[in-house]
Amino acid sequence: MKISHFLPIAALGFVLSANAQLSVTISPPKTVGQKADISMEFKNSLDKKVESVRAVTFLLDENGKVIAQATRWIIGGGQAGKSSSDLPANTTRTVHFVVPSDKPFATTNLTTKVNFTRVVLEGGELLDPKEVQIKIVQK
Numbered sequence: 001m002k003i004s005h006f007l008p009i010a011a012l013g014f015v016l017s018a019n020a021q022l023s024v025t026i027s028p029p030k031t032v033g034q035k036a037d038i039s040m041e042f043k044n045s046l047d048k049k050v051e052s053v054r055a056v057t058f059l060l061d062e063n064g065k066v067i068a069q070a071t072r073w074i075i076g077g078g079q080a081g082k083s084s085s086d087l088p089a090n091t092t093r094t095v096h097f098v099v100p101s102d103k104p105f106a107t108t109n110l111t112t113k114v115n116f117t118r119v120v121l122e123g124g125e126l127l128d129p130k131e132v133q134i135k136i137v138q139k
Contacts, residue, residue, distance in 0.1 A: 021045050022119065023133040029059060029112055031105045036068065038097045038112050042075065042087055048122040050087040052076025053132075057097050058113040059105075067110075068101040076120070112136060 027039040036059055044050050053075040059068040074095050075087050087093055097114075114136075116129035 021133055022050060022127065022131070023135065024114075025135045025137060026112055026114055027137050028139045029099070029110050031108055031110065034101045034104050036099045036101070036105065036110065038099065038114075039094055040074065040097055040114075041092060041094045043092045044087045044089055046121065046127075047089050048125070049089050050075055050119065050121055050127075051124075052086070052118070052120045053116060054118040055097065056115045056117060057099055058115075059099055059101075060111045060113060061107055062109045067105070068099050070097070070099045071117070072097070109139075 023043045023045070025041045025043075027041075029036040029038045031037075038057060042050075042053070052073055054071070054073050056071045057069065058066050061067050074097055075093075076085055114134060116132045116134075119127040119129050119132060121127055
């Protein structure tokens with residue numbers, strides 16, 4: 001095979017792998033009393049399942065001040081072999097992240113900030129959390 005025939009094929013493979021990703025769409029928080037429910041829709045376009053995802057979620061008031069936060073595993077549990085709640089390749093799933101507060105929320109004009117701290121793929125491979133594409137839906 002000539003190298004000139006190989007380059008377009010290699011380039012096509014690069015383009016396909018560049019589009020493969022883990023993305024999440026985050027809906028505005030819904031508050032009830034001392035809890036805020038944040039809906040997160042994960043789309044796994046990778047060729048491997050996502051075994052677990054850990055996130056820190058912050059709720060900010062209209063002034064940008066953090067008024068509540070929570071950290072937890074939202075897919076899987078960070079334990080190898082835990083397959084009941086993983087995210088298979090080429091699937092989409094909505095999860096709910098509940099953030100508790102010490103007191104009822106004084107405002108409903110809240111925004112959400114999410115930082116993914118650990119993403120574990122099939123076989124224990126780690127995905128850099130910065131590679132998760134985040135889209136936050138505004139009210």
